[in-house]
Amino acid sequence: EQEIAPYSVCAIGQQDCKPGEPTTLSIPADGEVTLKLPGNVSDGEWQLLQIYDDPGANVDHTYTANEKSEVTVKGSSDQTAADGTHPRLAVAEIHTWALGEQDGEEQGYTVVWSVAAQ
Numbered sequence: 389e390q391e392i393a394p395y396s397v398c399a400i401g402q403q404d405c406k407p408g409e410p411t412t413l414s415i416p417a418d419g420e421v422t423l424k425l426p427g428n429v430s431d432g433e434w435q436l437l438q439i440y441d442d443p444g445a446n447v448d449h450t451y452t453a454n455e456k457s458e459v460t461v462k463g464s465s466d467q468t469a470a471d472g473t474h475p476r477l478a479v480a481e482i483h484t485w486a487l488g489e490q491d492g493e494e495q496g497y498t499v500v501w502s503v504a505a506q
Contacts, residue, residue: 389424395502399495400485410479410502415463417476421503422460425482429499430457434484440465442475463505477505 390413398405415421425434430451436459438447445465464474482501487494 392501392503394499395481396498396500398498399490400498407500407502410504412504412506415461415477415505417464417474419463420460421463421480422458423480423482423501423503424458425456427457428486429482429484430454432484434482436461437479437481437483438465438477439479439481440475441478442467442469445475479504 390411392411393408395410396405396407413421423436430453432453433450435448435450438461440446442465445467447465461477461480463477465477466474468474480503484499486497486499488497489495
């Protein structure tokens with residue numbers, strides 16, 4: 389089990405937000421990885437974005453509060469390409485938002501965790 393730091397934390401509307409580097413995990417084509425979300429993420433609405441080496445296989449799913457606290461992402465898509473192969477996972481991202489404080493005032497933030505498949 390590995391804890392993953394956020395890829396980006398940006399104030400809502402911030403124009404110059406610079407993301408970090410995605411965490412790289414070894415996910416074989418025939419393997420999978422389970423992403424477990426902490427309660428402060430899964431108790432609100434969040435989104436899973438799966439990006440494959442074939443954009444036609446990309447998947448975007450939004451979960452409601454407390455719907456799931458973990459998701460399993462496969463190393464390859466279930467879709468079959470014209471050449472008979474299955475698109476490989478390139479990146480999986482968890483997107484959510486959080487409230488924080490900046491200069492004594494409440495501020496909304498977008499938070500993204502990013503895992504690059506290797």
